[in-house]
Amino acid sequence: MEPVGQPLGPHFLRQSGQRVGDPAHAALPVGYAWLCALLGLLGKPPGAAFVAICARQGDSSCRFLSVSDLFDRVIQHSDRLHSLSTEKNFLPNGNALGKWTGKCHTSKMLTPNGKEYVQKIPREELTHLILRLLQAWKEPLSHFDQNIGHHQELSSDSLSKAKQISSMVHELKTGMEKVTEKMQSMGIISNSLNGMGSSEAAGLSISNEANLMSDYEFIHCFRRDSNKVQSYLKILKCRIWPGNSC
Amino acid sequence: MEDFLPTSLCSTTRKVQPDPPVNLSLQVIQSAGILYLWAKWSPPPLVDVRSGWLILHYELRLKSEEWEEWETIFVGQQTHYKAFKLHPGLKYIVQVHCMLDHGEWSEWSSESYIQIPNGQSPGKPELLRCRSPEKETFTCWWKPGSDGGLPTNYTLFYSKEGDKSINECPDYRTAGPNSCYFNKKHTSLWAIYNITIKATNKRGSNISEPQYVDVTYIVQPDPPVNLSLEVKKQVDGKPYLLLKWYPPPLADVKSGWLTLEYKLRLKPEEAEEWETIFVGQQTQYKLFSLNPGKKYIAQVHCKPDHGEWSEWSSESYIQIPSDIELKDVIVWIFVAVLSSIICLIIIGMMALKGFSMVACILPPVPGPKIKGLDTHLLETGRSVELLSALGCQDFPPTSDCEDLLVEFLEVDDSEDQQLMPSHEKGHPSKNMKSAHKETDSDSGRGSCDSPFLLSERSREPRIPPSAFQTPDISEIPENNARKSSCEIQSTDLKEIIPYFSIGGAKLSMGLGAQLLNNQTPKCSYHDITNVCKIAHGTMNVNVASILGGNEENQQSQYSKPTETISEETLDKQGEVESLHSKVDQDRMQLLPNEKSPFLSAKLMDYVEIHKVNQDGALAVLPKQKENGGKTENCTVPGTNKEYAKVSRVVDNSILVIIPVSRVQSTPMFQEPPKESVQNLQQSQREKNMSYCFTTPSECKIDTGGLDYLDPTSFMCSFN
Numbered sequence: 001m002e003p004v005g006q007p008l009g010p011h012f013l014r015q016s017g018q019r020v021g022d023p024a025h026a027a028l029p030v031g032y033a034w035l036c037a038l039l040g041l042l043g044k045p046p047g048a049a050f051v052a053i054c055a056r057q058g059d060s061s062c063r064f065l066s067v068s069d070l071f072d073r074v075i076q077h078s079d080r081l082h083s084l085s086t087e088k089n090f091l092p093n094g095n096a097l098g099k100w101t102g103k104c105h106t107s108k109m110l111t112p113n114g115k116e117y118v119q120k121i122p123r124e125e126l127t128h129l130i131l132r133l134l135q136a137w138k139e140p141l142s143h144f145d146q147n148i149g150h151h152q153e154l155s156s157d158s159l160s161k162a163k164q165i166s167s168m169v170h171e172l173k174t175g176m177e178k179v180t181e182k183m184q185s186m187g188i189i190s191n192s193l194n195g196m197g198s199s200e201a202a203g204l205s206i207s208n209e210a211n212l213m214s215d216y217e218f219i220h221c222f223r224r225d226s227n228k229v230q231s232y233l234k235i236l237k238c239r240i241w242p243g244n245s246c
Numbered sequence: 247m248e249d250f251l252p253t254s255l256c257s258t259t260r261k262v263q264p265d266p267p268v269n270l271s272l273q274v275i276q277s278a279g280i281l282y283l284w285a286k287w288s289p290p291p292l293v294d295v296r297s298g299w300l301i302l303h304y305e306l307r308l309k310s311e312e313w314e315e316w317e318t319i320f321v322g323q324q325t326h327y328k329a330f331k332l333h334p335g336l337k338y339i340v341q342v343h344c345m346l347d348h349g350e351w352s353e354w355s356s357e358s359y360i361q362i363p364n365g366q367s368p369g370k371p372e373l374l375r376c377r378s379p380e381k382e383t384f385t386c387w388w389k390p391g392s393d394g395g396l397p398t399n400y401t402l403f404y405s406k407e408g409d410k411s412i413n414e415c416p417d418y419r420t421a422g423p424n425s426c427y428f429n430k431k432h433t434s435l436w437a438i439y440n441i442t443i444k445a446t447n448k449r450g451s452n453i454s455e456p457q458y459v460d461v462t463y464i465v466q467p468d469p470p471v472n473l474s475l476e477v478k479k480q481v482d483g484k485p486y487l488l489l490k491w492y493p494p495p496l497a498d499v500k501s502g503w504l505t506l507e508y509k510l511r512l513k514p515e516e517a518e519e520w521e522t523i524f525v526g527q528q529t530q531y532k533l534f535s536l537n538p539g540k541k542y543i544a545q546v547h548c549k550p551d552h553g554e555w556s557e558w559s560s561e562s563y564i565q566i567p568s569d570i571e572l573k574d575v576i577v578w579i580f581v582a583v584l585s586s587i588i589c590l591i592i593i594g595m596m597a598l599k600g601f602s603m604v605a606c607i608l609p610p611v612p613g614p615k616i617k618g619l620d621t622h623l624l625e626t627g628r629s630v631e632l633l634s635a636l637g638c639q640d641f642p643p644t645s646d647c648e649d650l651l652v653e654f655l656e657v658d659d660s661e662d663q664q665l666m667p668s669h670e671k672g673h674p675s676k677n678m679k680s681a682h683k684e685t686d687s688d689s690g691r692g693s694c695d696s697p698f699l700l701s702e703r704s705r706e707p708r709i710p711p712s713a714f715q716t717p718d719i720s721e722i723p724e725n726n727a728r729k730s731s732c733e734i735q736s737t738d739l740k741e742i743i744p745y746f747s748i749g750g751a752k753l754s755m756g757l758g759a760q761l762l763n764n765q766t767p768k769c770s771y772h773d774i775t776n777v778c779k780i781a782h783g784t785m786n787v788n789v790a791s792i793l794g795g796n797e798e799n800q801q802s803q804y805s806k807p808t809e810t811i812s813e814e815t816l817d818k819q820g821e822v823e824s825l826h827s828k829v830d831q832d833r834m835q836l837l838p839n840e841k842s843p844f845l846s847a848k849l850m851d852y853v854e855i856h857k858v859n860q861d862g863a864l865a866v867l868p869k870q871k872e873n874g875g876k877t878e879n880c881t882v883p884g885t886n887k888e889y890a891k892v893s894r895v896v897d898n899s900i901l902v903i904i905p906v907s908r909v910q911s912t913p914m915f916q917e918p919p920k921e922s923v924q925n926l927q928q929s930q931r932e933k934n935m936s937y938c939f940t941t942p943s944e945c946k947i948d949t950g951g952l953d954y955l956d957p958t959s960f961m962c963s964f965n
Contacts, residue, residue, distance in 0.1 A: 079410050086552065107408065113434045115382055115503050125828065227462055227552070232436075234502035245527070246502050 029093055067182055068241040074175050075233045081168045082226040085219065104221030106136050111228060118235045124189045127180050130232050135172035141166035144218055165222070165223055172229075188240055263350040265290035267304060267325070267342050272360035274332070276449050283308070283329035285361060287342050290352065301347050307354070308340040316341075335364045366394030366914055367450025371443040373457045380496040381435070381465045381504055384428050385421040388443045388454065396447040402426045407438040436459050460506070465553035468494035470508065470529075470546045477536075487533040487564065491546050494556070506548040511558070515541040539568030901911035 111129060112118045118126070145166050148159065183189045238246035268291065273284040289295050289302050306327050307316040321327045321342070332338070338361075341354040378384035389398060402415035415426035426441075439461075443454040467913025473491040480486060489510060497504045507527055511520040514537060525531050525546075536542075542565075545558040 082552070103408065104535075111436070113436050115498065115501070116430070118503075119501065224460075224462075228436055231503070233878065234505065238500070240500035246500055 032193045051068055067186065070179050074179055077172050077175060077235060078230040078233055081172060082230050084165055085223040085226050087158060087161055104224065105171065106133060106221065106225055118232060123236060123239065124192055126232055126236050127189055130229055131176055131180065134169060134176060137169055137222065137225060140218060141169055247652060260895050262346050264293050264302065264344055264346055264352045266352045266355040267344050268355065270340060270342055270355050270358045272340055272358050274360060274362055281332050281334060283332050283338055285329060286326040288325060289344065302344045304342055304344045306340065306342045308338050310338055311932065312334045332362050334362045337361045365396030365449050368393050368398040368445035368447045368452045370452045371400060371445045371453055371454045373443055376459045376464050377466045378461050379467055380498060381461065382430050383433050384461050386426045386441055388424050390424060391445060394447055398447040402441060402446045403444065404439050404441040406434060433461055463552055465550045467497045467506065467550060467556045469546055469556045469559040470548050471492055473544060473546050473559050473562045475544055475562050475585050477564065477566060482682060485536060487536055488530065489533065489544060490530045492529065493548065505551045508546055508548045510544060510546050512542055512544045515543060536566050538566050541565045586658050752867060794907055
């Protein structure tokens with residue numbers, strides 16, 4: 001059994017609790033924080049779907065979370081991320097799709113572009129694909145953060161939201177990694193593919209090209225990829241845990 | 247050299263007419279929506295324009311066939327021309343001619359015809375929208391432009407992002423006219439489509455603006471299906487509406503590919519505005535705020551997380567049951583009917599029974615009942631009688647009585663005596679006078695006759711005259727009064743009766759009459775008023791004694807008789823009779839408490855009613871009994887009648903007097919209960935015979951047709 005890696009950062013938890021434009025989702029409980037500690041401590045046998053997230057005793061907010069619930073949290077996070085990216089103010093021109101003739105830097109990645117393909121692809125591959133996508137955006141996002149202050153046309157609200165994107169992506173990636181590891185430890189997905197190493201490498205090469213993107217291209221591509229991640233996660237979740245809310 | 251040859255000079259500068267141009271070709275061209283005629287020709291063959299020495303100028307003319315005039319256009323040196331302002335549908339004739347410099351125009355070329363076509367190239371089509379119902383396929387619709395009058399063909403071209411090839415729409419039919427359907431194979435997510443429409447007709451083609459489509463963001467699902475409404479009851483009985491629906495069949499929600507959010511809207515059937523409820527991702531909803539008894543319409547629609555709202559589903563109806571159930575209504579109707587029936591019954595009973603019911607509910611207030619007191623006395627307002635009945639003394643004093651008290655008439659027994667009929671009203675004095683004339687008595691006597699009307703007649707038409715006598719009051723100065731028989735004929739009685747006054751005295755009279763039937767024929771008259779006086783005065787007690795018997799008892803007893811006299815009904819007569827029966831030994835005595843034979847509870851003798859004065863005093867004469875045949879004396883058939891007995895009192899004021907032939911004989915017309923009394927009377931007669939002797943022995947009175955009482959007879963007994 002693999003020990004659980006580093007605990008999830010507090011950012012991930014905080015951001016998850018605030019969903020923009022999505023009132024239906026509740027904030028993440030504080031108990032998520034304890035998942036990290038517990039994941040590190042416990043070595044759950046494969047097949048056990050439930051995780052005790054409370055390391056400290058006597059905590060009233062302790063309750064058990066299943067991996068599927070965790071996955072739900074991840075999905076919610078990706079939803080929020082995508083909602084941020086589709087913020088109207090980022091793209092002043094609604095139908096500016098025509099202007100862009102270029103490609104996204106992640107276009108080279110082979111990603112399934114239809115439901116059947118997503119359902120056919122193995123879980124592991126899909127999981128890794130998600131991680132790679134998230135990884136690929138690490139660099140451009142940091143770049144974007146640096147340049148965001150130059151955009152005077154954006155309102156302060158949009159600006160603050162834009163600044164959140166990179167941190168959210170980071171949190172989402174981290175959370176996904178953890179869930180992946182958990183699933184691997186539980187045997188839900190195999191360990192055939194390497195961990196993050198491969199994704200890291202793949203992401204780096206792509207990121208270099210991302211610096212050349214214009215702002216418009218950046219937002220556009222990011223929207224697309226966040227939507228991809230969201231869709232993949234949902235499909236994956238319903239494949240692994242069918243029934244609840246599927 | 248003038249001998250030149252006369253030759254014509256041919257100057258080269260002479261006007262030369264070239265040949266007309268040739269090869270005129272016409273063409274109608276439409277470019278950029280503009281229609282023009284393209285005319286082209288060649289110069290005439292013999293003219294060499296290439297060398298540049300000859301310059302031709304051309305001129306073109308055209309006209310429609312219908313027109314008359316040519317339109318001539320100077321073209322210049324060119325051999326082609328574009329003619330605009332063409333009228334579509336017309337056939338044009340075109341000609342061209344040329345001219346050398348300073349020469350003449352050539353002939354016009356042969357005519358060329360050209361038909362301007364009606365149609366144009368199509369207008370620009372327009373892509374309306376592209377939609378995907380489930381994020382797996384999508385459809386695009388366009389709007390055609392003007393077709394230019396010619397059949398136009400539309401073609402859709404698209405190119406995918408990253409794909410340089412341009413493809414045509416795979417399916418024009420599935421989605422209907424002017425549409426293009428992309429099935430799953432041709433649909434790629436996360437790729438931008440570049441879509442254009444091209445319109446083509448004979449005249450030309452036209453292409454639309456390109457549209458860029460990303461399938462991910464054009465999702466608009468179908469409306470949800472199977473919206474079911476159901477009214478359910480909570481634990482506490484309150485109803486709520488449960489709405490259930492299913493996502494559209496094409497949308498794949500199960501695999502997580504699509505995430506739908508739902509929205510409901512409801513309204514009562516008659517309402518104008520909808521109430522919209524955002525439901526979220528669940529496919530059921532509980533609605534608690536319902537109006538009972540109303541019919542609701544409900545609809546639902548959905549939206550993917552990044553897409554557009556679907557159309558509203560078809561309307562579903564639900565009738566909310568009202569609070570009032572049928573059985574409650576029935577119960578209330580039953581209660582209402584029952585209570586109305588009860589009310590009707592009560593009203594009917596009250597109507598039927600009328601006053602008796604009212605009397606039952608509101609019993610009449612019982613009047614004060616004092617023994618011996620006649621309420622009717624109160625009613626009539628005759629306080630005199632009332633008080634007499636009550637035993638009041640001296641209240642109120644009536645002057646009349648006093649006046650009359652001293653006035654007694656003495657009636658002689660002589661034949662020439664004639665007593666005025668007492669029924670003559672208003673002339674008591676006259677009566678008295680006549681009486682006075684008749685008699686030699688002084689005027690000490692008065693008569694208390696007071697003719698007055700009784701309210702009712704006696705009931706019995708035939709009243710045997712009976713004389714009743716009452717003993718004199720003490721003031722009887724003389725005993726002239728005699729009249730053994732003071733008969734009153736029935737008829738006279740009738741007349742006299744009205745004059746009887748109501749009052750205690752009367753009854754006493756009446757009773758006295760009955761009881762005195764066998765008295766000695768003493769004509770004494772008893773002044774009713776005197777009696778009143780007695781009643782009022784100190785001799786009130788005497789009245790009682792007069793009336794016989796025990797004073798006290800008789801007080802009441804006599805009051806009763808008084809009542810009976812004043813009563814109208816026979817019932818009172820019954821009382822009188824009963825009283826008679828009561829008074830066994832003690833009879834009615836009209837005398838004061840001087841121990842007159844009357845007081846000794848003797849039966850009273852008959853009294854002959856002499857006359858009645860206004861105040862209701864009966865002037866009565868005791869029946870004379872001096873003779874054994876007093877009765878006979880007193881009874882003279884025809885003229886003299888025997889005593890009259892008051893059989894009863896009717897109508898409060900009528901003494902029903904019965905004439906009795908013989909005192910001793912049993913009264914003919916008396917009621918049986920009186921017989922005993924009268925027997926007693928008769929038995930006592932002997933005893934009483936002596937009591938009234940002040941009067942002349944005979945108390946026969948010549949009534950002269952009228953029976954009335956001799957007042958003198960009253961006086962006798964009071965010595």
